[in-house]
Amino acid sequence: MSFTRTRALIVLAVLAALAIAGVAVALVRDTQGDAAAQGCPAGATTVNVKLPEHSDQVKLRILNGTRTTGRAEQVSEEFKNRGFQMQRPADSRSKVAKVAVIKFGPKTVGAAQWIRAYFLGEGVAQYEATRTTDVIDIVVGDQYKQLATTTEVNQSLAQLSDPKLPPGTCAA
Known part of the structure; x- marks a missing residue:
């Protein structure tokens, strides 16, 4: 495999790793994850x-x-x-x-x-x-x-x- 092809694969692997890390951070820091589960406030009809x-x-x-x-x-x-x-x-x-x-x-x-x-x-x-x-x-x-x-x-x-x-x- 040529050096150019190897370098392109490394860049793609790094980009994929960054994308996965970004998604993981977004899911962990999500503050709306339990919004639907909260339901109605107390006393609401x-x-x-x-x-x-x-x-x-x-x-x-x-x-x-x-x-x-x-x-x-x-x-x-x-x-x-x-x-x-x-x-x-x-x-x-x-x-x-x-x-x-x-x-x-x-x-x-x-x-x-x-x-x-x-x-x-x-x-x-x-x-x-x-x-x-x-x-x-x-x-x-x-x-x-x-x-x-x-x-x-x-x-x-x-x-x-x-x-x-x-x-x-x-x-x-």
């Missing part, structure tokens, strides 16, 4: 921020927050026609001046974001940490006109972006 794949995975109950009779039944029928699982509609104890109030718990944070898109992001999200059910309550208000179309829902979802973690929670 785990929430489901995943958006549902299909509407039949979401349970809704519509409450009439207006003085208009039958509003909850009308909105409930619209959601049912879009494939959502519907609970029996009812009247709300409180009246709502806005488009809607969307009440949800830890199990439905992602689904509530999707439902907000049906109101073009104008529905007020109201997280209730003590809620144990997977049903989302929607209190329809005076400013409600109609649900968004599929295209409008998709555009609204893009504008709303990913669901935000409520205070005192962490993603499941």
Whole structure:
């Protein structure tokens, strides 16, 4: 073997040794190695921020927050026609001046974001940490006109972006 070829092999061996040493140092000094294993901070509630794949995975109950009779039944029928699982509609104890109030718990944070898109992001999200059910309550208000179309829902979802973690929670 010629001297040039021997010198090239030595240089490659030294470079490989340096690369292996660099990787070893990086792994040893890594401070994020246990970040995923730490989980939620003490006292934090785990929430489901995943958006549902299909509407039949979401349970809704519509409450009439207006003085208009039958509003909850009308909105409930619209959601049912879009494939959502519907609970029996009812009247709300409180009246709502806005488009809607969307009440949800830890199990439905992602689904509530999707439902907000049906109101073009104008529905007020109201997280209730003590809620144990997977049903989302929607209190329809005076400013409600109609649900968004599929295209409008998709555009609204893009504008709303990913669901935000409520205070005192962490993603499941």
